[in-house]
Amino acid sequence: MSRFLTILICVFVCQHAFNQTADYNKLMEKAGENYAVENYIAAFNYFDKAQEKAITQEQKGEALAKKDECRLLILEQKINLEIAQKETDSALGVANTIIGAFYFYDERFALAYKNNKYGFINKEGTPVIGYKYDEARPFSYPGLAKVKRGDKNYLIDGTKKEYLLGEGAIDVNDIQALDLSNMQLTQIPDRVFESPNLNILLLNGNEISYIPEKIDSLLKLKELVFFNNELNSLPENIGGLNELRLLDAGNNCLTALPKSMIGLTKLEMLVLYNNQLTSLPNYEANNYLLEVLDAGNNLLESLPKGFSNLQNLKVLYLDNNQLDKYPVQLSSLGNLTHLSLAGNQLETLPEEFGRINKLVSLDLWGNNIKSLPNSFGQLINIEELVLGDNQITQFPGFIENFPALTSLDLSFNQLSELPEDLKRLTILELLDVSYNRFTEFTADSSLLPALAKLSLAGNNLRSLPDSISTFVNLTFLDMCNTNLDSLDTSICTLTNLTELYLNDNKLTSLPQEVEMLINLTLLDLTNNLITEENLKLIEKWLPGCEVIFKHKITEQRPIDDEK
Template identity: 30%
Template sequence: MILLRILSLFFITLANSDLLEFDDSSNEVCLICICNMDKTSVDCSRRGLTDVPEGIHTKVKKLNMSNNEIFSFPKNLKRLNNLNSLDLSGNQLSEIPEEAFNNLTALEVLNLSRNHFESWLQINPNEVLQPMTNLKILDLSFNKFGTMGNLANQELLISPSLETLILDNCEIESVHGRSPLSGLINIRVFKLNNNPLIGFQNLISPTLKSLYVSNCRLSYISPNELSYLPSLVYLKMSHNYRLELSSTVNSLFSVSLRYLDISYCNINQPSLKGFPNLRKAIINHNMIRFLSSNEFNNNTKLEHLDLSYNNVASVMGDTFRGLTSLKFLDLSWNQIAHIPENSLVEMPALTQIKLARNYLTRVGHLKSTSLAIIDMSSCEINLLGKDSLEGLPSLVDLDLSHNLISSIPESISSNTLKYLNLNYNRLSSVNNFTFFMLPRLTGLGVIGNRFTTIWSRFYFLSNPYLERLDLSDNLWRCDCEDENMFDFYEYVTLEPNKKEESYSLICHSPNNVVGQTWLEACYFTWNPSERGPNPNNLVWFIIVMIVGLALCLLLINGIKSSMNRRLATIQAERERQIEAARDRLRQIRLRAEQEALVNTPDPRDLIAPPTYDEALSMPKLNVSCHSLNETGSGKGRRKRGRRKTKSSGDLLEETERDIQESELELTEVPDDRRRRRRRRSKKYGSHEIAEYDQSPGVRRRLMSDHGTVDDSVIVQVEAELENPVHSRNRRHSVDEVPTESNF
C-alpha cells in the first residue's frame, strides 16, 4: 500500500509538472497567436511569421499558419503527433521534403493552397502523403502545376486514405495519359474548377463520386469518358461556354449519375438519354430551341428538371412522356406560346411548374391530377376561361400577376385553390359570383389594377377562410355618403379578421380627397358628432378652460408666495450674519479697551507725591503744566496720545473714536490760546524717578543738607527715556491700515 501511494504521488507530480510546462509554453505562444479555451486550437494566421513558433504543445489539434512569410517547410511540425488540421495556405512554399509529415499520423485536413508549387516533383507526391494514414482532404488550389497529362510514376499522388483532392485554379490545361487518380485508391471528390482545361481523358477511379469541372474550357467529352467512373454520382460542368453534348446514340452515358449541372453552356439539346438513374438535371441558360417527342423517355427517375432561360419555342404533347417521377419543372424565360392540354398528364407526380416569362395568351384547359403550384406570371395572358381550372383538382397556388387580364369570368371554380395572385392586370370589376366557387380561398391579390367602385363584403360570403386581401394601388372613388363603403372598410381593416392595412386604401377621386386614405377622407362623414359644434361640448370646453385658468392662477400665486418666503428667509439670514459680525467687532473693541487699561500704568503711582517742604523748595515753572513731563520750553512739547487705529466698517471707526476720546486730553497753549490734544507719555518707570532726583527742588534740599546753596537752577530734559518697566501693547501709526488680526 505504501509503495502504491508513493507511485501515485510520483505520477501526480509528473503530471503537474507537465501541465505547468504546457501552460507556460502555451502562454508564450498565445501572446503571439490566438488560442481557444483548452489551447488545442492555435491560429497564427497573418502574423508575418517565417516559421512555426516554438512552444506549441503536442496536444494542439488544429494549427492555422496561413498568410505568413514561410519560405521553407517547418521542421518542428513533426512533434505535433495529435494534429488533425494544418493550414499552410498563403505562404511562400515551393517544395516539401519527403519526411515532412512522418509523425503526423492523425492529420485529416491539409491545406497547401496559394503557395509557389510549380511542379508535381516539388511536393514528392509518392512519399509525402503516405505517412498521413488518416488524411481525408488535401487542398492544392491556386498553385501552378500546369498539367496532369502523361504523369510519370514519380509524379503520381499516392495516399491510401485521401478522399478529397482540390486542384482549383492550378492552370491545368489537360488531363490525359495515365490517370492521376490511380494512386488515390479511396478518392471520393475531385475538383478542377477554374482551370483552362480543354478536355479530360482516361480519368479512371472506381471510387470517385463527385467531379467538379466548372468554369473551364471544355468543348467536347468522349461519350464513354464517364464509363471509367462507375461510382460517379455528382457531375458539375457549368460555365463551359464551348461545351456541346451529342444528341445521337453516342451521347454521354453513366448508370450511376444522379446529379448533372450543365448550365451556362452551349447545349442545343438536353441529351439526357444516357443517364437512366438521373434525379436532378440543371440545363438552364443554354441554347435549346426545340424539345422533341419522347425527349426524356429514358429518365424515369428524374425528379427535378430546370430548362429555364433557353429558347424553347414549342412543346409537344409527348415531350415529357416517361417523366413519371418528375416533381418540379421549370420552363420560365422561354418562348413557349402554347402548351398542349394533355402534355402535363404524362407527369403524374408533378407538383410545381414555372411558365413565367413566356408568350402564353390564355390559360388553356390544363390537366394534371397532382399539380399544386402554377406560375404563369409576366406572360401575355388576356383571357381566363371559366373552366380553365377544372382540370387541376390539386391546385393550391395560382400566380397570374403581370398579365393583361381584363375580367374574371363568373363562377370560376376550384375546390382546392387557396392563393390567387391577380396583381398588376387590367381588372376593373367583380361581382357576387366572381369568387363564389372558390370556397378554400385564403389569399387574394388585386394590387395595381383598375378598380374604381368600392367592393362589398357580400362578394366573399362563400369564402370563410379568406385571411389576406390586397387592394392597394387601385383607382378607388371615395363616396363617403355610401354606407357600403363604410361597411366594406370595417370588413377589411377591423380586427379580428383583418385582411388589409388601412393605409393601403387610397382615394383617387374626387379631387378634394385625392391621395388621402379612406379614413382620412371620410372620417367626419362617418363620425358626424366630431365635426360640427356641439353645445354640450362647448359648455364642457368653457368649464375646462375656467378650471384650467383657476389652476394656473393658484399655481402662480403659490410660486410667488414661495419666492417671497424664500427671499425673506435669505434676507433674515443676511441680517443675522451682519449682526453676528457686529457683535464680534464689539467684543474685539471691548477686549482691546480692557487690555489697554490693564497694560497702561499710571506714572503717578510710581512717584510718591512730594512733601510740603519739597514742594516749597521746588522751582517755580514759567508755564503751567499738568504734569512734570511737560517741563521745559513750549517748543519741546510733544503731543501726547495713542496712535490711531483704523479698521474697515463703521464699527471699527466707532471703536477708534471712543479710544481716542478716552486717551486724549486737551491742553492750553498760552501762545495761540488754542486747545490742543496732548499725548501722554508712553514711557514710565525708572527714568522718571531719575528725572525727579535731578529736579531743582531735590537738588536744593540736598545742597541745604550739605550746607551748599546754589541759586542757579538747571533743568535737564532727557531726550530719550529708558524703556518702560511694563510691556506695552503694539500701537499702529495712523497711516497703517489695521486688520482684524491686530486686535
C-alpha cells in the same frame, strides 16, 4: 444511389424565379431585422425564403448559414421555454413547428438535445445518431456535421461515420478530416500534406489559385472541396486520387480540365459550376460511378462523344451554357432523374428525348423552344417541369399523361388557353402561367384539386377569374400586373392564403371581405391607386398581415396596358 448522394441531390435541385436578386436582398434585409431583435422564428422563415431566391452558391451558402444559426437559437429558446415554462403553449408549438418542418437535413437528420448531450433524430423523433456529443452543429453541405466529444472534434456524414478533425493536439497520422474553409488562405498549408490518412479536405471560400502536384500524396482522400477559390487549373496528377468520391471545384476560373480526370472512376459527385470551361472529359469506358455532375454556368457548346458512357449518372446540370443543339448523348443516360438545360439556346428537342423516362425533374427554362416532341409524353415519372421563358404557343396536351406532376412552370411563353381536360393532374401543387397571353382562366378545383400555388401575373385578365374562388387550398396567389381595377368579394373564400400579390394594377380599394383571409401574412399592393385612407382600413382589416404599399405613379396616372 448511396445515402451520401441522396443527401447531396437535394442541395442542388432548384427552381428559377423572376427577379431573384432583388427578392433575395429584400428577404435577407427582413431576416436581419428580425434576427437583431431575437425573433429567430421569423428570421428563419425569411432566410429560408431568401435561400429559395438565391442565384449564386455564395448567396445560398450565406442564407443557409444564417438558417443554421437560427435553428440552434430556436432550439435553445425551446429548451429554455420547456425548462422555465414561462411562455404559453402556443409559443412552444411554434418553436416545435419550425424545428420539425425546417430543421431536418434531407428530411432525415435534425439536431437534438437531451440530458446535456447532442444527437440527431429523424422526423418520428427517434434517435438516428445517439446523444453522445458535447457540442454539435447541424448537417449542411456537403452532407457533413461538425461535432465534439470530449476534447476531440469530428465531422460525421450521412452514414454516421466519424472523421477525426485535425484540431488541437492531434497526431498528424490520426487526422482524417481538415476544415480550412473561409480562412482567407492563398495557398494550401503544408500541414495538409503531412496527414497521410486524410479522408476529407474542405478548402472552400478561400483565395487559393494553385494546387501543388503533391496533392496526389493524399491517397486516402475521399472528399475534396475547393468551391469558391481562384483556381485557374487543376493539376494533371489529380487523376491519381483513386479513392476520391466528391470533387467540388465550382465557382473558380477553370478554363480546361486535365485528361487524367477520366481516371477518377470512383468519383460519385463532380461540381464544376460557374467556371469558364469549354469542354468536359471524354469518358472512354462505362465503368464510372459518377451520379451527380454540375457543369452549369460554363461555356460548353457540346458534349464529348464518351459522355454517353456515364451510365450511372442521375443528376446533371448543364444550365447557362452555350448549347444550341440537344446533346444526343443524353438520350443514352437512362438513369437520369434530374436534368437542367436551362439558359441555353435550344430550339428543338428530338424524338429520342423520351428515352430518359426516369426523369423526375426537368428544367428547360430560358431557351428558344417553340414545341415539344411527342416522345415528351413518355416522361411519366416527371414531378417538376420547368418550361418557362420559351416560345411555346400551345399548351402541351400530353402533360395530362404526367400523373406524378406536382410543379409546372409555363411562365413567359405565348400561351392563350389551357387544355380542356387537366383531370389527371390530381396532385399538381404549383402552376405558373404568368406573363403569357391569357385573357381568362377557366380551370377550377375539380381539375386541379391539390393546387396550392398559382401565378397568373402579367396576363390581361382585368378581373379576378370566377373559378379562383374554388381553389380553397391556395396558399399563394400572384395576380400582379393583370390590369385589375377591382377585387371581387369571392376572394374571401381563399382563407388558406398566406401570400397575395396584387401589385402593379389599377386598384383603388379592396373589399372589406378581405378581413376573412385570416392566414394572410403578406399582401403586396405596390403601384396601385389606393389612397392612404383606404390603406389604413386594409391594415385594420388584416392586423396580422404585412402590407407592402409604395406609390411609384401619381394617383391620376393609369398603369400602361402594355406593361
